[in-house]
Structures are given as C-alpha cells and as structure tokens.
Amino acid sequence: MVIMTLELIFFLILALIAVTTALGMLLSRNAVYSALFLVLNFVTVAVFYLLLGAPFIAMAQVTVYAGAIMVLFLFVIMLLGAEALPATQVLPWQKYLAGGLAAVLALEATFIFLTRARPAGEITSPDASINTITNIRELGNRLFTQYLLPFEVTSILLLVAMIGAIVLVRKEKRVH
Amino acid sequence: MVPVNYYIILSAILFTIGALGVLIRRNALIIFMSVELMLNAANLAFVAFARAHEVASGEPFFDGQIFVFFVIAVAAAEVAVGLALIVEIFKSKRSIDVDQISSMKG
Numbered sequence: 001m002v003i004m005t006l007e008l009i010f011f012l013i014l015a016l017i018a019v020t021t022a023l024g025m026l027l028s029r030n031a032v033y034s035a036l037f038l039v040l041n042f043v044t045v046a047v048f049y050l051l052l053g054a055p056f057i058a059m060a061q062v063t064v065y066a067g068a069i070m071v072l073f074l075f076v077i078m079l080l081g082a083e084a085l086p087a088t089q090v091l092p093w094q095k096y097l098a099g100g101l102a103a104v105l106a107l108e109a110t111f112i113f114l115t116r117a118r119p120a121g122e123i124t125s126p127d128a129s130i131n132t133i134t135n136i137r138e139l140g141n142r143l144f145t146q147y148l149l150p151f152e153v154t155s156i157l158l159l160v161a162m163i164g165a166i167v168l169v170r171k172e173k174r175v176h
Numbered sequence: 177m178v179p180v181n182y183y184i185i186l187s188a189i190l191f192t193i194g195a196l197g198v199l200i201r202r203n204a205l206i207i208f209m210s211v212e213l214m215l216n217a218a219n220l221a222f223v224a225f226a227r228a229h230e231v232a233s234g235e236p237f238f239d240g241q242i243f244v245f246f247v248i249a250v251a252a253a254e255v256a257v258g259l260a261l262i263v264e265i266f267k268s269k270r271s272i273d274v275d276q277i278s279s280m281k282g
Binding site: 165 | 177181183190194196203209210220226230232236238248250255256262271
C-alpha cells in the first residue's frame with residue numbers, strides 16, 4: 001500500500017513538472033528559453049515512459065527528441081537570430097479567444113476520453129524483475145516481422161525528408 | 177498504482193497547451209515546437225493505453241510502443257523539412273513572424 005501511494009506521489013510530481021515546463025515553453029518571450037523548457041518537458045515524458053515499462057521508447061525519446069530534434073531547433077534559432085520577435089499584435093483580442101477555446105478543448109478532450117473511451121483500470125510500473133533486454137529484443141522482433149512494411153516505409157520517408165531539406169536550402173542556379 | 181485516467185488527463189492538458197501555443201504565438205519556431213509538444217502528448221496516451229492493456233491482460237504488449245516509435249521517426253522527418261522551410265522563409269522575408277507572411281492575403 002505504501003509503495004502504491006509512493007508511485008502516485010511520484011506521478012503527480014512528474015506531471016506538475018511536465019505541465020509547468022510546457023507552460024514555460026508557451027509563455028517565455030525568448031525562443032531559446034522555450035526550446036530549453038521543451039527539452040526538460042521531453043525528458044520528463046521519457047521518465048513517464050520508463051514508469052510505463054517502455055525503456056526503449058524512453059531512450060529513443062531522450063536521444064531523438066531531446067537530443068537531435070531540439071539541438072536542430074536551437075541551431076536554427078541562433079542561426080536566424082530569432083530569439084525574440086518585436087511584439088506586434090495584429091489581432092489583440094485573438095489571444096483571449098484562443099485561451100477560451102483552448103479551455104473548451106481541454107474539457108472536451110478530457111470528457112470524451114473519460115466517458116467514451118472508458119479507460120478503466122490502473123497502471124502499475126513494472127518491477128525490477130522484468131528483464132529490460134528481453135523487452136527490447138522482443139520489440140525489435142516485432143518491428144522486423146509484424147511491422148516490417150511500415151518500418152521500410154519509414155526509411156523511405158526519412159530519405160525523402162532528407163532530400164527535401166537539401167533541395168529546399170540549395171542555392172538556386174540561374175538557368176538561361 | 178496510478179489510474180489510467182490520470183495519464184489521459186495529463187496527455188489532454190499537454191495537448192491543449194500545444195494547441196494554445198499554435199494559436200497565440202507569432203514566432204514560427206515556437207509554433208513548430210508546440211506541434212512537437214502535441215505529438216508528444218499523443219505518444220504519452222499511446223504508451224499509457226499500451227501499459228494499461230499489458231497490466232489488464234498480464235501479457236507483454238508492444239504495439240503501442242511500436243506506434244510511438246513510428247511517430248518519433250515521422251516527427252524527425254517533419255522537423256528536418258519544416259526547419260528548412262522556415263530558414264527559406266527567413267531568407268526571403270527577413271522575419272519568421274507569421275503575421276508578416278501574408279503575401280497571399282486578398
């Protein structure tokens with residue numbers, strides 16, 4: 001019983017950090033601070049994945065999201081010198097309207113999830129007896145058997161994205 | 177024990193903050209980061225449902241995790257192309273304020 005309560009307390013602290021960092025990302029004036037808040041948010045979500053018994057996804061989250069993607073973001077922010085934009089608000093009322101609509105969206109999403117999807121039951125974190133290596137090996141097996149076609153399509157998608165990015169930033173040659 | 181509902185509510189809150197970021201921020205880079213936050217919230221719901229299924233059935237269940245793996249791969253591809261587009265827009269407009277990008281306004 002004590003351990004169960006401890007797990008809940010741990011969840012609540014992490015949830016608080018996740019929401020705070022998301023709000024920090026949303027509200028900070030400087031884009032670099034936003035990016036750093038988002039890194040912290042991604043790391044917190046990675047800890048959630050560990051609690052949910054998904055060690056491989058947690059590590060992928062840290063390396064791909066918090067590592068690669070956010071470094072790319074920070075690089076572009078500093079390359080463009082776009083840390084802070086001058087505050088020009090074309091539609092001053094739009095912020096309040098968006099806030100109201102977002103509150104409606106949050107209530108609606110929570111309501112639909114809780115009433116329609118009926119996610120009954122409780123989540124327990126896997127205990128230390130679960131073998132992480134076997135877990136990841138099984139994940140790899142599934143990826144290369146049952147999900148082979150989506151996996152190959154993903155590799156083509158990454159190739160297309162890479163070519164697309166190169167073509168976009170390439171210098172145009174004048175053709176006469 | 178943590179009820180699945182708590183994870184789902186957390187996911188909904190994170191998604192809403194992301195949507196709010198897309199609506200109220202004018203910096204194209206921060207709008208893009210908010211999109212990443214929304215993808216992340218969806219991933220959290222995926223893994224939470226997968227774990228709930230695992231706990232309920234007592235057998236390992238990997239499909240949710242594999243979906244999250246694909247979402248992460250797609251997000252990486254999306255970021256590469258999106259940031260290239262933002263750099264191009266900055267080159268031609270000297271700004272990434274989305275209010276300034278209104279050439280097609282009637």
